Amino acid sequence: MINYTLKQLYSFEAVVRLKSFTKASKALNITQPAVYMQIQQLSQNIGTELLNTKGKTVTPTFIGTKLYQTCLRVIATLEQSKADIEQTLHPDSGHLEITTTTTTNAFVSRILAQFKKQYPDMTFHLEVTNRKLLLEKLSNHNANLVIMGEPPADMSLITQPFMENPLIAISHPDHPLLKNQHNSIKALRRETLITREQGSGTRMTIERTLGMKFNSEIEINSNEAIIEAVQAGLGVGFVSKHTVQLELKHNIIKQLNVDKLPIIRHWHVVHNAKIQLSPIAQRFKNFIIENGQPLSKSKGIVQSH
Structure with a gap:
């Protein structure tokens, strides 16, 4: 035995x-x-x-x-x-394990701060990681909730879109393409293109939607590093507009006008379908959905999942 x-x-x-x-x-x-x-x-x-x-x-x-x-x-x-048991004894407390990508980190941190004010006795652990490790956590049930851009189609998940996520092309403020009112995909292919590592949601979306293959060996595993590379004049980058609001406002970088851009994706709150959310996790999920920006039809290509 x-x-x-x-x-x-x-x-x-x-x-x-x-x-x-x-x-x-x-x-x-x-x-x-x-x-x-x-x-x-x-x-x-x-x-x-x-x-x-x-x-x-x-x-x-x-x-x-x-x-x-x-x-x-x-x-x-x-x-x-x-x-x-913990939630039954203490309904307004509990612990959350939340995993997010670097793209959504700023929003998730703000929404957690607001949620914590309503439920001061709750605790949480927030992990910011890349897509590969994030999918491992979903598969192994090691996170209550995951906030991500593009949920995989081959996993048993419950997903809910809650906010639009426009992908844009960015350049150095002195880049010659900024003189053009519109730039074609063909013109963009002639530039040095900077993007995230293989397997990232942003890269997969750009390649699939624009039919582009990245023509340089410059692969960077964080949005912050992509912004710094573009600032240094290394090439044209692709990021979520939400991650560069401050830089755009202060003209540190510029948004390029390119055909088929922005690509409108959505941020999703995701959890494994085999896991029943605790009351505090369900409250936080509802809180994210209620406080996300309303989904609407926007200019650009809309990626639906």
Whole structure:
């Protein structure tokens, strides 16, 4: 008969998710030998090796992968139960795990500050990351809510658009294309184009909608760095207009008039369809939707999902 404890399952889930005993021990706030002991006991109880170790990287075996999926379900159920009990005892408190992209960070921070005034006893952890890690968190149920631009179509998610997100082209204030009232996509292709890394929502939208392939090796993993690169005169960048309001206002950069731009996407509040939101998470989701800008028909190409 196979036996295992909750401590063993929590330790195993953390090691597999983080691919490291050291990182797992820090996440669980216990010593590395304690984590290693839990995994050893779990392997002995099951009767087979659960992990492969190559250098400092840890990956699950075939049986380990199956057990990891069980861990995710068990831990999700336990955490949900804990949240439900906490919310029943303290309906105006609770903890939120929120993940967002760099594009939406400014808005989410402002809306969290407003929400915290209404629910001062609630706590939250806000993580700002790239699209790849954000999708991992959605898949592994490691976030209550995710705020993002383009939800994936191949995951079981509940999504709600709440604000328009116009993508624009930006340049240095002295760029020669600013003299033109309109610029074609063909003219833009001749420029050095700066964009986010492979896999980012902004890059995928630009390539798909404008039929463009980026012609330089300049890939940058943050909007702030793209703005700085454009300011330095390295080329033309593509960003959400919401992220450059201040720079546009002070003429630090300029918005280029380009055919088919702006592309109107939407920001979405997203969570895994298999997870039932806690009362405080549901309140925050409603708060975001109510306080987002009304969706309307805007000039430019509208990306619907």
